[in-house]
Amino acid sequence: MKKHSIIVRALAILFSVASVTSCSNFEDLNQDPTKSTNMDPNLILPTIQMYLTNDYQEWHRHFMYPGGFVQQWCGDWGTVEYGCLGIKSDAYMAELWLRRYTRLSKNLVDIVERTKDNPETANINAIGRIMRVYVFNQLTDMYGDIPYFDGGAGYYSGTLKPKYDEQEDIYNDFFEQLELANSQFNPSGDVILYDHYYDGDINKWKKFCNSLRLRLAMRLVKVNPEKAKKEAEAAIKNGVMTSNSDICLIHFENLANPSAGPGRGNGLANRFRQEPRNFRYSKRLIEYMESTSDPRITIYGGCYLDDGKDTDITSIVYAAVGNYTDMARPTDRFDWEESPAARVLKVGGEDIEVAGKYLLLQPSKWFMAYDAPYINMSYAEVELLAAEAKLRNWDVPGTVADHYEKALRASVEHMTVYGAPAVSEVAINQFIQKNALVAGSEMEQINMQLWVGNVLNPFEVFANWRRTNIPEIIFTNFDPGRNQSGGKTPRRLLYPVEEQVKNGENYYEAIARVPGYDWTIGVWWDAQ
Numbered sequence: 001m002k003k004h005s006i007i008v009r010a011l012a013i014l015f016s017v018a019s020v021t022s023c024s025n026f027e028d029l030n031q032d033p034t035k036s037t038n039m040d041p042n043l044i045l046p047t048i049q050m051y052l053t054n055d056y057q058e059w060h061r062h063f064m065y066p067g068g069f070v071q072q073w074c075g076d077w078g079t080v081e082y083g084c085l086g087i088k089s090d091a092y093m094a095e096l097w098l099r100r101y102t103r104l105s106k107n108l109v110d111i112v113e114r115t116k117d118n119p120e121t122a123n124i125n126a127i128g129r130i131m132r133v134y135v136f137n138q139l140t141d142m143y144g145d146i147p148y149f150d151g152g153a154g155y156y157s158g159t160l161k162p163k164y165d166e167q168e169d170i171y172n173d174f175f176e177q178l179e180l181a182n183s184q185f186n187p188s189g190d191v192i193l194y195d196h197y198y199d200g201d202i203n204k205w206k207k208f209c210n211s212l213r214l215r216l217a218m219r220l221v222k223v224n225p226e227k228a229k230k231e232a233e234a235a236i237k238n239g240v241m242t243s244n245s246d247i248c249l250i251h252f253e254n255l256a257n258p259s260a261g262p263g264r265g266n267g268l269a270n271r272f273r274q275e276p277r278n279f280r281y282s283k284r285l286i287e288y289m290e291s292t293s294d295p296r297i298t299i300y301g302g303c304y305l306d307d308g309k310d311t312d313i314t315s316i317v318y319a320a321v322g323n324y325t326d327m328a329r330p331t332d333r334f335d336w337e338e339s340p341a342a343r344v345l346k347v348g349g350e351d352i353e354v355a356g357k358y359l360l361l362q363p364s365k366w367f368m369a370y371d372a373p374y375i376n377m378s379y380a381e382v383e384l385l386a387a388e389a390k391l392r393n394w395d396v397p398g399t400v401a402d403h404y405e406k407a408l409r410a411s412v413e414h415m416t417v418y419g420a421p422a423v424s425e426v427a428i429n430q431f432i433q434k435n436a437l438v439a440g441s442e443m444e445q446i447n448m449q450l451w452v453g454n455v456l457n458p459f460e461v462f463a464n465w466r467r468t469n470i471p472e473i474i475f476t477n478f479d480p481g482r483n484q485s486g487g488k489t490p491r492r493l494l495y496p497v498e499e500q501v502k503n504g505e506n507y508y509e510a511i512a513r514v515p516g517y518d519w520t521i522g523v524w525w526d527a528q
Helices: 003-016 026-030 045-051 056-069 077-084 090-113 119-143 167-184 202-221 225-238 267-273 283-291 314-321 379-391 400-418 425-434 442-453 458-468 504-512
Strands: 248-250 343-347 350-354 374-377
Touching: 045 090, 045 119, 056 077, 056 090, 056 267, 056 458, 090 119, 119 167, 119 202, 119 458, 167 202, 167 225, 202 225, 202 374, 202 379, 202 458, 225 379, 283 442, 314 343, 379 400, 379 442, 400 425, 400 442, 442 458
Parallel strands: none
Antiparallel strands: 248 374, 343 350
8 A cells, every 4th residue: 555645645635625524513414514516435535534543632532441441551641540440521431422423424424325326336335334334333332322323414314413323223234234335345346546444455345344244243242142143154254354464454654643633643653652651551461461472562562761762671671570560550550650669770781770660561662653553453353253253153164263373373463564573483383372272261262362452442342341241350449439430340431411402302312221321331232
């Protein structure tokens, strides 16, 4: 992919269609989202793709709650204060809702409506359907019932205060939309332009479509296992990802983003690099990775001096400490809490006193690079989901062990997309051999790898934990005097308070469907 030229071109498009994405409430949806009746839908696609991952302020707000809930991240004040300690903030809980509805929902509806029932735009229509499912899935998984069928459709339907559709109905439509998209893809059809994910490769889009369907099918294992089985089998039969070349990712440029709004660099990487660079990995995550001899530890994290050059002292710290687990911070701790004592280390031939916080693993230089790609879905995840489906005795080709081993290999090999050096074949084989499936523990082993593998995708880790309860997460309730979850790990986000005013009738109808409505009550598929 000629990523730099494509991104520059798309950013120009992004700002030229500002009218498509500017909206402050549902009343704004009665404005024509394009100011044109014949805008090329290929100009809308890159706007959607870029907005999902290129705003570091937005990413931080999205990261706080799920990143803390699933006990992978700590140190960062917002993540610990709200996610780890369980403190409610309407502003932060509302961020995903407000951004997705105001920035993206109109575009998602428009790209589908503008191209439907036209054989000459079948491919871009299919991609629009997939993107709409992808974005609205993040919303419904975090909030439960949401405006979906009329969400963002004010210009087309005239509905300015859409009702909150039930999550079961939304999921049923997800599967229908993905089946329709899969069936209408035509490699000889319309050419896709400015596509950040696959550079217009229709065969790869089709694999992503079915892989996403597999992911969503597995959500239903607790609430409707027969539906989960049917949809998973259909997804795999239609054709899912088969190698790391099928990964759904987006590339960025090596540029720092502005302090507010979208930019041309990776939004999450930009957030990691913001001073005081206080994101740290939880001891629980690193301890698990070390216990499994996971070669990704030093690709995930590193220790760097605050010397203006980010001098890498990871190996020096490891030699002094003796293990990686003690180079991680206890879960639920701020960056100033429980740091190890300062050490004098020999760096570049000089003795340097290194403060305790810099002896702890930060996001690595590869994860913090402005031009680091963002992975929406990996091939390794697909193989792990296929392994679980086979473990459940569903009609899936291959064996559980085969799918699991392919996932472990792929998860290590795809680290090179971040620019990290390739792990040796010997090390990969040792990792696979050490973590061979053990009878009776297969479900845990598979889903622990999903927990580790999606460390940069808090939406997915939080969702997968809720459907499987793997890993076991016990809320530590480190500060019970301030905790607002009753000492429990929350299982959803609450609707924005402003919805009570702007869409009150539908808001109250939705919360009435959830007895004891609170953030510790699971969404529909998270049956307790």
